[in-house]
Amino acid sequence: MDQNKLSGICKDIYRRFPEVTGTKPEIRPQGETRNLLIFHGKAETADGKKITRTVRVVVDQSGKVVKVTTSR
Numbered sequence: 001m002d003q004n005k006l007s008g009i010c011k012d013i014y015r016r017f018p019e020v021t022g023t024k025p026e027i028r029p030q031g032e033t034r035n036l037l038i039f040h041g042k043a044e045t046a047d048g049k050k051i052t053r054t055v056r057v058v059v060d061q062s063g064k065v066v067k068v069t070t071s072r
Helices: 003-016
Strands: 026-030 034-044 050-060 065-071
Touching (some): 003 050
Antiparallel strands (some): 026 034
């Protein structure tokens, strides 16, 4: 994956999910034309408890985001 495309995708994900800001994604191939980026981070709830957040982003070879899912 092109570094410029990757940094643009990361910037968008960091804006949408600030709890994963600064983490580098784990990149896994999904077939020949897609990649899966996995971001891990921690967030704090209103009552002070910490929860982990995982953001999974499927991108095609041109750098277009196909799907974004998140879990807590």
